[in-house]
C-alpha cells in the first residue's frame with residue numbers, strides 16, 4: 001500500500017520538500033519511499049517513510065549489494081538516521097526563522113492584509129518591510145539598485161526568494177514551488193514579479209511598480225509594490241491577477 005495523504009503531508013512538511021539524502025530542494029520531484037520495503041513487512045507509517053528525490057531513490061533501490069563488490073548500499077538503519085538528522089536540521093532552521101521574526105523590532109513597517117499595495121523608504125529599518133501575519137508573515141528586505149531595479153535579500157528574513165522571467169505575469173504562475181529559490185539575493189526590475197516562500201511553506205508574490213533612488217537624482221529611496229499572499233499553503237497565483 002502507498003502512504004496515505006496524512007503521512008505524506010507530514011513527511012513532506014518535515015523535510016521541507018528537500019531530499020533527505022542529498023538535501024536538494026526538489027519541490028514536486030520528490031517521492032515518499034518505504035525505509036523497510038512493503039514486501040519485507042514495512043508498514044505505511046510516518047516512521048517508515050523517507051522523502052527522496054528520483055536520483056537518490058534510484059540509488060537506494062538500484063542494486064543488490066551481493067552482485068556489486070566494492071559498493072555499499074543503504075541500510076534501513078542508515079536511511080532512518082539520515083532522515084531523522086535532516087528533519088532535525090529543517091526544524092532547527094524553522095525555529096531560527098521564528099526567533100528572527102520575534103527579534104524583529106515592532107517599528108518595522110508592515111501591511112497585514114493578504115493582498116494590497118505598499119510604498120516605503122527602503123533606506124530605513126535596514127530595508128525591511130513585513131507583509132501578512134501569523135503563518136503567512138513575510139519579512140522582506142531590500143536595498144538600492146537603480147530607478148529600474150531593486151535588490152531583494154533572504155539574509156535575516158524568514159524567506160527564500162525566486163525571480164520570475166520578465167514577461168511572466170501573475171496569471172502565469174501556477175506552481176510557485178517549481179521556481180529557482182537557490183540564491184540569497186535577486187534583483188527584480190520594474191514590472192517584474194518576485195516570489196517569496198516563508199518558513200511555513202507559504203507563498204507570496206511581489207510586483208515592483210515604481211522606484212526612486214537617491215543615487216539617481218531622486219530626493220529619497222522609495223519603492224511602491226503590489227503583493228498577493230496565498231495563506232492556504234497552495235502555490236497557484238493564476239486566479240489572483
Ligand SMILES: [Zn+2]
Pocket residue numbers: 019020021022023024052053054055056057
Ligand atoms: Zn536526493
